Amino acid sequence: MSRPVYILGAGALGSLLGALLSSCTRVQLQARSAHARAIRRQGGLRLSATRPGVYPLEVDDQPRPPAPGAVVLVTVKAFDLEEALRELAPWLDPSHLVVVLQNGLGIRHLAARVLGRPVIRAVTFMAAAYEAPGHVAFNAMGKTYLPANGEVLDLWRQSGMPAEQVDDIETYIWRKLAINAVINPLSALLGVCNGELLQLRPVARGLVEEVVQVARQEGQILDVEETLAKVEASMQQTSRNTSSMLQDVQAGRQTEIEWISGAVVRLAAAHGLQAPRNQMLRELVRFTAEAAS
Numbered sequence: 001m002s003r004p005v006y007i008l009g010a011g012a013l014g015s016l017l018g019a020l021l022s023s024c025t026r027v028q029l030q031a032r033s034a035h036a037r038a039i040r041r042q043g044g045l046r047l048s049a050t051r052p053g054v055y056p057l058e059v060d061d062q063p064r065p066p067a068p069g070a071v072v073l074v075t076v077k078a079f080d081l082e083e084a085l086r087e088l089a090p091w092l093d094p095s096h097l098v099v100v101l102q103n104g105l106g107i108r109h110l111a112a113r114v115l116g117r118p119v120i121r122a123v124t125f126m127a128a129a130y131e132a133p134g135h136v137a138f139n140a141m142g143k144t145y146l147p148a149n150g151e152v153l154d155l156w157r158q159s160g161m162p163a164e165q166v167d168d169i170e171t172y173i174w175r176k177l178a179i180n181a182v183i184n185p186l187s188a189l190l191g192v193c194n195g196e197l198l199q200l201r202p203v204a205r206g207l208v209e210e211v212v213q214v215a216r217q218e219g220q221i222l223d224v225e226e227t228l229a230k231v232e233a234s235m236q237q238t239s240r241n242t243s244s245m246l247q248d249v250q251a252g253r254q255t256e257i258e259w260i261s262g263a264v265v266r267l268a269a270a271h272g273l274q275a276p277r278n279q280m281l282r283e284l285v286r287f288t289a290e291a292a293s
């Protein structure tokens with residue numbers, strides 16, 4: 001019998017994972033009241049685009065503890081992570097497995113520090129957009145990379161999601177950072193879907209060069225051409241998605257810019273380097289997000 005799953009963070013990604021995982025185990029999704037009400041009214045979460053349909057799902061709009069032995073998937077945005085984990089901490093016991101899936105750097109350390117226990121840091125390329133309460137557009141079935149934990153890997157695979165166990169999760173964290181450092185700020189500033197950015201190769205290359213340079217200082221040997229190819233492959237694969245940063249700007253919310261471009265700039269400075277392109281996008285996104293809020 002699979003472990004139950006508890007999802008903290010019912011945005012586009014958390015809701016999508018809840019819907020898909022509910023086909024193979026019990027899922028408790030913690031959601032805001034309008035989203036929770038719509039899910040109950042429809043008899044589940046509505047997915048459109050890939051695998052359309054209504055997926056039955058147990059949803060709570062009042063904070064509830066995870067079931068014993070649950071896999072706790074933390075899918076809140078990076079800027080909400082610390083507070084969400086502080087609220088979760090009293091409910092955890094050694095039977096729980098905590099998995100963090102945010103964009104950006106420093107996520108595993110932050111989570112382990114706040115919870116005082118190790119967590120599983122996963123990297124996912126699933127792409128989704130929150131359309132309306134009770135409705136998520138499932139825009140790309142991307143792979144999820146997990147460090148050694150067979151149980152979480154099995155849950156993913158049983159529910160039909162591609163997943164791979166990897167020894168070097170740090171490499172995937174840096175690759176995803178490069179992807180997010182190009183796609184997220186550019187899409188948020190230009191107001192376009194990810195696929196449109198394929199036309200901006202020289203801009204993407206400049207941003208990737210800076211990320212690769214910082215990664216090297218941190219002991220991650222990435223290659224510019226290979227990383228750029230991965231960024232473009234992600235633009236292709238998620239071409240119809242609006243990035244999470246564009247969704248945040250459009251909704252007048254805070255963005256993850258400090259966890260993505262901001263992290264690149266701060267680490268560059270710590271190594272006596274500069275990352276002027278990432279710094280420029282960081283400032284422009286901050287300005288745009290403030291103007292939109």
Ligand code: KPL
Pocket residue numbers: 103125126127179180183184194234238241242243244245
């Ligand atoms: O991670 C993403 C995001 O939007 O945050 C990508 C992979 C770019 C998909 O949109």
